[in-house]
Amino acid sequence: MNFYAIRSIYIFELARTWRTLMQSIASPILSTSLYFVVFGAAIGSRVGDIEGISYGAFIVPGLVMLTIMSESISNASFGIYLPKFTGTIYEVLSAPVSYIEVILGYVGAAATKSVILGALILATARLFVPYHVLHPFWMAGFLLLTAVSFCLFGFIIGIWADSFQKLQMVPLMIITPLTFLGGSFYSIHMLPPFWQKVALLNPVVYLISGFRWSFYGVADVNVEVSLGMTLLFLAVCIAVVWRIFRTGYKLKS
Amino acid sequence: MDSIISVSNLSKTYASGFQALRNVDLDIRRGEIFALLGPNGAGKTTLISIICGIVNPSSGNVLADGHDIISDYRAARSKIGLVLQELTTDVFETVRDTMSFSRGLFGKPPDPAHIEKVMTDLSLLDKADTKIQALSGGMKRRVLIAKALAHEPKILFLDEPTAGVDVELRRDMWEMVRGLRENGVTIILTTHYIEEAELIADRIGIINKGEIILVEEKEALMQKLGKRQLTLYLQNPIASIPAGLNGFDLELSGDGSELVYTFDVHGEETGIAPLLKLLNEHGIDYRDIHSSESSLEEIFVSLVTEKR
Ligand SMILES: Nc1ncnc2c1ncn2[C@@H]1O[C@H](COP(=O)(O)OP(=O)(O)O)[C@@H](O)[C@H]1O
Numbered sequence A: 001m002n003f004y005a006i007r008s009i010y011i012f013e014l015a016r017t018w019r020t021l022m023q024s025i026a027s028p029i030l031s032t033s034l035y036f037v038v039f040g041a042a043i044g045s046r047v048g049d050i051e052g053i054s055y056g057a058f059i060v061p062g063l064v065m066l067t068i069m070s071e072s073i074s075n076a077s078f079g080i081y082l083p084k085f086t087g088t089i090y091e092v093l094s095a096p097v098s099y100i101e102v103i104l105g106y107v108g109a110a111a112t113k114s115v116i117l118g119a120l121i122l123a124t125a126r127l128f129v130p131y132h133v134l135h136p137f138w139m140a141g142f143l144l145l146t147a148v149s150f151c152l153f154g155f156i157i158g159i160w161a162d163s164f165q166k167l168q169m170v171p172l173m174i175i176t177p178l179t180f181l182g183g184s185f186y187s188i189h190m191l192p193p194f195w196q197k198v199a200l201l202n203p204v205v206y207l208i209s210g211f212r213w214s215f216y217g218v219a220d221v222n223v224e225v226s227l228g229m230t231l232l233f234l235a236v237c238i239a240v241v242w243r244i245f246r247t248g249y250k251l252k253s
Numbered sequence B: 001m002d003s004i005i006s007v008s009n010l011s012k013t014y015a016s017g018f019q020a021l022r023n024v025d026l027d028i029r030r031g032e033i034f035a036l037l038g039p040n041g042a043g044k045t046t047l048i049s050i051i052c053g054i055v056n057p058s059s060g061n062v063l064a065d066g067h068d069i070i071s072d073y074r075a076a077r078s079k080i081g082l083v084l085q086e087l088t089t090d091v092f093e094t095v096r097d098t099m100s101f102s103r104g105l106f107g108k109p110p111d112p113a114h115i116e117k118v119m120t121d122l123s124l125l126d127k128a129d130t131k132i133q134a135l136s137g138g139m140k141r142r143v144l145i146a147k148a149l150a151h152e153p154k155i156l157f158l159d160e161p162t163a164g165v166d167v168e169l170r171r172d173m174w175e176m177v178r179g180l181r182e183n184g185v186t187i188i189l190t191t192h193y194i195e196e197a198e199l200i201a202d203r204i205g206i207i208n209k210g211e212i213i214l215v216e217e218k219e220a221l222m223q224k225l226g227k228r229q230l231t232l233y234l235q236n237p238i239a240s241i242p243a244g245l246n247g248f249d250l251e252l253s254g255d256g257s258e259l260v261y262t263f264d265v266h267g268e269e270t271g272i273a274p275l276l277k278l279l280n281e282h283g284i285d286y287r288d289i290h291s292s293e294s295s296l297e298e299i300f301v302s303l304v305t306e307k308r
């Protein structure tokens, strides 16, 4: 293992986050706070409890997930797209590093940032809505798994994209709808029966449901199923990344 | 022979179908400065990129210090430093940080003293904590070299190091290259200027259209290349070269209206004055004279036709 290389990439990437502190931390916190104010406090007070949980508290796990997913993707994809775009990727390609080390560096740094961000948003949420966490260990576990999986997914998008448009297209066109339709703001049990079935095709439903279960012990789907789906998504991402590096796809001619 | 880089039967066909390298065999000796000379598009960058791991080879193999660049890439790559042709640098990082990044990437523990030394050698020390975006093009080139030297490589590749570089940097660079060689570093550089290869290299390899045409000691090659031609545009065409001019390497062209004299710049005398005198005696008048050094292009043509 080339530990110095992992450390170098990791530090380099976190330094980038630090430099752009406003965009990378402040703006997601601000926008989530707005959700809490509008949905949690203003509208939430007029909406009844969902499965015994006040609406404001109900949306906390979903909103955290929503931010984690989109931030993980945009962060990790940008992290690898930038050196590809400027050409500095040549150095990583010519270095004595294996793809595992490259991923540990890039994805590790992006996931670290996502987890920190998640914690900050949870702390911020506290200011607006009282909530409790029933299973803190599972909560941290789901948070970490989601951060890592979506950072890997972002990494793949960053390698695949050959323009800024493509880089932004996937999060915008696929992830945003999936997260909004994934039960961040409602329980899927509130949907008509047909749409409940359709919703189950959305992988994000499982992530949010599992995460919410770790807070309140209530879930749209079985928590084991949630965990299984999360791990499956992670496995798929790992497999794709493995293929990318084996073939040099979009990295080497 | 102790070779530090050994390329055998290396070929590269890009996805576009274009074959950039054809069965290249090349051995670089330990501790030498090797210049790879060839026109644009010859395949120099492709060859270097394959050795350094940036481009996948189509067939053939390469050993770097005895390590296969693919099956034993860690050992091979940790010995190599690379400076690319393009100015691809980080933007927001400082010079010191980008160098530390490079060193770590190549698996070396931090060594601020070494980083400082490299910066000193490249006159970068006063810019150590400046962000790269604030540096001029020449300074960025220095940063790229500094990054390549950050992990103390035994082999240094410089791809067109003097393209668009000012005189001062060029001088510093050659000084640095010689200094590195004294410390046992092998240097491989590419260029399309003969003069540059002549100035710095121990041996020169010529590459054209993806093929290595020849590899020779610099002195021997310069001897070969040091031919110059003098073209005399005659007033009246002649049918043949008069017998009295037999002692000169002359050729008639342009339907007898041009007389081409080939001579050696390394010779004792050029022989131009006696030739002109003899022409005068034979009553051959000329209206113009044109002198040309054999250009790289011409040398390629002559070398290629010589081989076939
Ligand atoms: N990625 C690529 N895809 C297709 N052709 C390429 C690629 N890179 C280089 N080439 C072609 O290969 C040839 C050799 O290029 P290169 O190695 O850069 O030459 P040099 O460095 O000697 O100028 C050129 O004709 C170039 O157009």
Ligand SMILES: [Mg+2]
Binding pocket: B044, B045, B046, B085, B159, B160
């Ligand atoms: Mg080139």
